[in-house]
Amino acid sequence: MTNIYEHNPVAGPLSSAQKEDASRQNNARGGLSLQKLFLLFSVITILITAIVIFVPFNSTARENIDNLARKVNAETVLRVATEVSSLLQSAESVQDSLYQMFVSSPELMSNIYRREGIFFSILKSNPSFSWISFGMPNGDFFGVQRADPTNYRIVDSRHSQRGRDLRNTEKYLYANGEYISVGHQLTEKKYDATQRPWYKRAVSDPGATIWTDLYVFSTSGKPGLNTAKALPSSDSSSPSGVLSIALELERLSTFLAAVFNPTADSAALREGTGFIMTANGKMVAFPDRDQIVMAPETPGGRPKPRLISEATDPYLALVAGALADGKLSIEHLEKPTTALIADKSDTRRAFYITLAPDDRLDWVIGTIIPASVFLKTIDKNNQILLIVLGVMLLILSALSILAARLLFVGPLRKMVDQMGAIEQFRLQDVEKVPSVVSELKYLSSSLEQMRTGLESFGRYLPRELLPELLKNDQIAAIGGERRTLTVMFSDIANFTTISEKLGYGLAQHLANYFEAMSVRIATHNGVIDKYIGDAIMAFWGAPTPNENHAADACAAAVSCRDELTKMSQTATGDDVVFSARFGISTGRMLVGNFGSNNRLSYTVIGDPVNLSSRLEGLNKQYNTSILIGPTTYQFARYDIVARRLDQVVVKGKTEAVDVYELLEMHDGWGPPNIPEWVLTYERGLAAFLVRDFTKAIEYFNKANDLRPGGDSPSEVMVERCQAALHELSKERLIANLSAEKPQGQQTGVAELESPDAPAGDQGTITPEE
Numbered sequence: 001m002t003n004i005y006e007h008n009p010v011a012g013p014l015s016s017a018q019k020e021d022a023s024r025q026n027n028a029r030g031g032l033s034l035q036k037l038f039l040l041f042s043v044i045t046i047l048i049t050a051i052v053i054f055v056p057f058n059s060t061a062r063e064n065i066d067n068l069a070r071k072v073n074a075e076t077v078l079r080v081a082t083e084v085s086s087l088l089q090s091a092e093s094v095q096d097s098l099y100q101m102f103v104s105s106p107e108l109m110s111n112i113y114r115r116e117g118i119f120f121s122i123l124k125s126n127p128s129f130s131w132i133s134f135g136m137p138n139g140d141f142f143g144v145q146r147a148d149p150t151n152y153r154i155v156d157s158r159h160s161q162r163g164r165d166l167r168n169t170e171k172y173l174y175a176n177g178e179y180i181s182v183g184h185q186l187t188e189k190k191y192d193a194t195q196r197p198w199y200k201r202a203v204s205d206p207g208a209t210i211w212t213d214l215y216v217f218s219t220s221g222k223p224g225l226n227t228a229k230a231l232p233s234s235d236s237s238s239p240s241g242v243l244s245i246a247l248e249l250e251r252l253s254t255f256l257a258a259v260f261n262p263t264a265d266s267a268a269l270r271e272g273t274g275f276i277m278t279a280n281g282k283m284v285a286f287p288d289r290d291q292i293v294m295a296p297e298t299p300g301g302r303p304k305p306r307l308i309s310e311a312t313d314p315y316l317a318l319v320a321g322a323l324a325d326g327k328l329s330i331e332h333l334e335k336p337t338t339a340l341i342a343d344k345s346d347t348r349r350a351f352y353i354t355l356a357p358d359d360r361l362d363w364v365i366g367t368i369i370p371a372s373v374f375l376k377t378i379d380k381n382n383q384i385l386l387i388v389l390g391v392m393l394l395i396l397s398a399l400s401i402l403a404a405r406l407l408f409v410g411p412l413r414k415m416v417d418q419m420g421a422i423e424q425f426r427l428q429d430v431e432k433v434p435s436v437v438s439e440l441k442y443l444s445s446s447l448e449q450m451r452t453g454l455e456s457f458g459r460y461l462p463r464e465l466l467p468e469l470l471k472n473d474q475i476a477a478i479g480g481e482r483r484t485l486t487v488m489f490s491d492i493a494n495f496t497t498i499s500e501k502l503g504y505g506l507a508q509h510l511a512n513y514f515e516a517m518s519v520r521i522a523t524h525n526g527v528i529d530k531y532i533g534d535a536i537m538a539f540w541g542a543p544t545p546n547e548n549h550a551a552d553a554c555a556a557a558v559s560c561r562d563e564l565t566k567m568s569q570t571a572t573g574d575d576v577v578f579s580a581r582f583g584i585s586t587g588r589m590l591v592g593n594f595g596s597n598n599r600l601s602y603t604v605i606g607d608p609v610n611l612s613s614r615l616e617g618l619n620k621q622y623n624t625s626i627l628i629g630p631t632t633y634q635f636a637r638y639d640i641v642a643r644r645l646d647q648v649v650v651k652g653k654t655e656a657v658d659v660y661e662l663l664e665m666h667d668g669w670g671p672p673n674i675p676e677w678v679l680t681y682e683r684g685l686a687a688f689l690v691r692d693f694t695k696a697i698e699y700f701n702k703a704n705d706l707r708p709g710g711d712s713p714s715e716v717m718v719e720r721c722q723a724a725l726h727e728l729s730k731e732r733l734i735a736n737l738s739a740e741k742p743q744g745q746q747t748g749v750a751e752l753e754s755p756d757a758p759a760g761d762q763g764t765i766t767p768e769e
Helices: 016-028 034-051 062-104 112-125 197-204 250-259 267-271 314-325 380-423 438-458 465-472 495-523 549-570 607-622 630-636 676-689 693-706 712-739 749-753
Strands: 129-135 141-146 151-158 166-175 178-188 223-231 241-248 273-278 283-285 337-342 350-358 363-370 479-492 527-532 535-540 580-595 600-605 626-628 640-648 657-665
Touching (some): 062 112, 062 129, 062 267, 062 273, 062 350, 062 363, 112 129, 112 151, 197 223, 197 241, 223 283, 250 273, 250 283, 273 314, 314 337, 314 350, 380 438, 479 495, 479 549, 479 607, 495 527, 495 535, 535 549, 549 626, 549 657, 607 626, 607 657, 607 712, 630 640, 640 676, 640 712, 676 693, 676 712, 693 712
Parallel strands (some): 580 626
Antiparallel strands (some): 129 141, 129 241, 141 151, 151 166, 166 178, 273 363, 337 350, 350 363, 479 535, 479 580, 626 657, 640 657
């Protein structure tokens, strides 16, 4: 119940409720102010500073700094080495798995379709792989390449010793979880798989996983290398083929860029850098990709890996100079080595350079960190001042952190979480946050008042819409969009009679009915649009998209019907029992905010909405509970048990549409099991629509007998068939009488038998509004 207060100085003292509100506001304003708290902290800080004795600290020994630099470099190198090992190990693991797959299933060597499916799957799950290929002893080649995350191609090359080499290239586009063919091309190109470096190395070392030298991929222009393994043959005389994986090394450069970046926690990582190169000085990875690959020297030429001696980056140039001067050496490098190298261009600057070996591919991992990160020149005359300032800063920081954590951060974090809960409309998570700070206390009280207001406001709108309004941070405006949705209308049967009987006592019974129906609609993802007297309008698929909107709407209707049946069975004495009718329709409709600038309604508009309302009313003519439209049936046909009830012409339309009665939900796999009486009824309907009324009556009577408890629609259809037969007999009598008249005196009644007349005319009805 809402209480409304109006202050009137003449009216005398405040009421008890007004006093309670005033007391709540006074309590919210209590506690210490921010100004007093900061003043208190300042006094405490000054007192502590006055009694603290400042002492100088000895400068840190160079040996300790040198050890620290070596440790940081070693740890960084270890991180990079771990990433390198992970990348190479993943390729070798996939290579071994693929090898075992081909060995255990020899048909993969000849079954191109299974092979391409496996290759596509591997490329999809391994972003660093560029090619998965299979070279055959006769020079043939089959491979799948990923040019980029969406473009793939299959290359099937056939080598001929005497004739022409043919290459079939099929291009695919990966979109929406599917590989879509976008064309193929058959070309003549000389290619012998047995002459490729990866094939030769794998054949020369049977059973072993080999790695090729570093090279630049012609398609992507990125550095990479191949791992390959020869497949054994049945007679062990020669390999039956070689499996190869082309591995892009872009991931290593990305990793280095992530480790050494301006926002890193460590100054060494912010100001330093790292690199990977081969034993002969070719660049493998570096945060700046331009330092890895050399552009072609001539038009049409191929790019090649850049040597470290050709690098233009000042850090890499420093390493190249140290290698050339002999200050650093990668020959016989067995463990990490760190050296302090001075910059020739500025002798005041020095850098710690660490080189570490990677035994797997004979690579070298290096880090370059400025010595200034570790060596800080401190003027002895300012040591005491810096120490005092440091101690003061430390104390002030500690006090600020402690005060902020206890008095501000903790309560504010809780309030921020509660604001997030309000944004998501989780109002049950909003509660009062205790605090000694008056401003925070008042803010918490305001949040609680906001929760109360939103909770009341939320009862006037669909619960699913409120989080969207709050999340978008904008005022709702008139407008909508066309979407395919499902809408349902329900209405209480014989409501006029019940309302006259109950009078003013109807409100509570109707509230209980709406509560039970609303819970089941919401459970099945429905949005209640509005309550119209005793009717409920709900829809599915908006504002939150729902692919199963039709099936969910059907499930909600069945759940509501079953609940009403259960309530009817358990009712005793003078209990009021409702029964309801439901109409469900699916189709394209407008959904959005409609109304005026002063008041909006989030609702749906369109023909499917009108059809749903008509279907609900059509239940009266067949004594059914739930009728659904043809589009709803098509969307949910595998999730429901339904029967084709009739064809009707909806008011305002000219074409007849199928109407289905929803019987039950289908929870199993595959098509639902249709009862025999339903099939019999549908045979009767088929006969009825072709005007075979005698056969239709036979089927409808049989369906009525087969269904336990009888079938009301069958009885309705029998009556319609009998009425149609009666009309036909009258037409035939008139036609016979007309045939006896002279030719010039015939009437037009006999034209009803014309074959051009629609066969289903007698089977259509127009439901009332």
